[in-house]
Amino acid sequence: MVRFLHTADLHLDSPLRGLQRYEGAPTEQIRSAPRKAFQNLVQLALREQVQLVVIAGDIYDGDWQDHNTGLFFVRQISQLTNAGVYVIAINGNHDAARQMTRTLPLPRNPDGTEIMLSCDSAETRCLENIGVAIHGRSFADRAEEENLVTQYPAAEPGLFNIGVLHTSLTGSEGHNTYAPCRPIDLMDKQYHYWALGHIHQRGQHHDADDPLAAPIWFSGNIQGRHVRETGPKGCLIVDVDAKFTPRVRFEPLDVVRWQVAELDVSDLDSIDDIHQWYADWLDKNLNQAASRLLAHRINLFGRSVLHQRLHHDHEALQQGLRARAIDLGRGNAWLETVKLRTKPVVERDKTELLGPLGCVERFFESVHTNETLAEIKTELAALNQRLPVELIADPIEPMQLDQDQFLAELLAESEAFLKSQLLMQERQE
DSSP: OOEEEEOOOOTTOOOOOHHHHHHHHHHHHHHHHHHHHHHHHHHHHHHOOOSSSEEEEOOOSSSSSSHHHHHHHHHHHHHHTTTTTTTEEOOOOOTTTTTTOOOOOOOOTTTTSSBBBHHHHHHHETTTTTEEEEOOOOSSSSSSSSSSGGGGGGOOOTTTEEEEEOOOOOBBBTTTTOOOOOOOHTTTOOSSSEEEESSSHHHHHHHHTTTTOOEEEEESSSSSTTSSSSSSSSEEEEOOOOOOEEEEEEEEEEEEEEEEEEEEEEOOOOOHHHHHHHHHHHHHHOOOHHHTEEEEEEEEEEEETTHHHHHHHHHHHHHHHHHHHHHHTOOOOOOOOEEEEEEEESSOGGGGGHHHHHHHHHHHHHHSSSHHHHHHHEEEEEOOOOOOHHHHHHSSSOEEEEEOOHHHHHHHHHHHHHHHHHHHHHHHH
């Protein structure tokens, strides 16, 4: 019987883009999280007595700022190889072989072979003593646009065959299309298991009801890095029986757990109701996070009598909820932001709108069309080209002035804010 660990997308020392905008953000905890998650992985592998660790790309987030990133990886991997555990890894798009300008000698496997698979061509490593053959190829360049599977060797008879690939398969939202291929391309190789990397969401891409279908798995990343990477993150432990049937189970490794809390405020009458809901949500999710830092965002939506007040007092609400997080979280909760997607219960009769409020209403009514959005994009094209790359590539809130959805959301937020300010002023007068 063989037991191995499948992981990918470690992104060691991933830079913290965007978190600096939040005063009081636990930046050091989040910055160190990928390293701590990888330490958890190594300890899990030793505790579970796996014979092999397979890393399907993106060990690093990019070229190192200094050699400490590489030294950390060497120290962790040496714990595995010194304990007799094999490690086989490939480069992905973030740490493509020709992109890395700094290198360090890596520990060798118990049989003296190298850990990293070649970036020149697909190769096979036969680990006869544990009954496994591993096939894979590293990325040579960041943008690998070929179907690499066509180069993979035939399955080795009598051994449990694992294919290792960094790919987006036929494409995935939020990820560039690298090493494109179809699940059928993988199945045609007649391997027993495919260990994939690149997509940060854990999931299978085979017919689980077909006993003859080789499991095709993305392990996901080991640590969520921002609010777009929510839920438990970790690795897969795979147990293989004498008939080469793999049994897969997930093991969490993350030390920071990202979540998004959604609340429909349609039936709420007061801000106190939001605070009570949040206290209940926080209690439940802190228990589920099990001593991890719970980093989270709140989305409020629905038609509500609170609409105007929420937008007018947005900052006060946000800071009040953050105070709740500090009190109830006992150091294990951080509220990133509160997003408002609410609408008024009853829209005002546009014919009755006069003065500044009427101007705002008529202006936004005119811009909520596809034609006007196209005109706005044209006007913003020059500005979009001059935006700093940090704003465009921000993983949390990328500024996408050339995208219809981004512009529509930006206009909706601006409309709600302006109307709330003017309505509150009307009431005061």
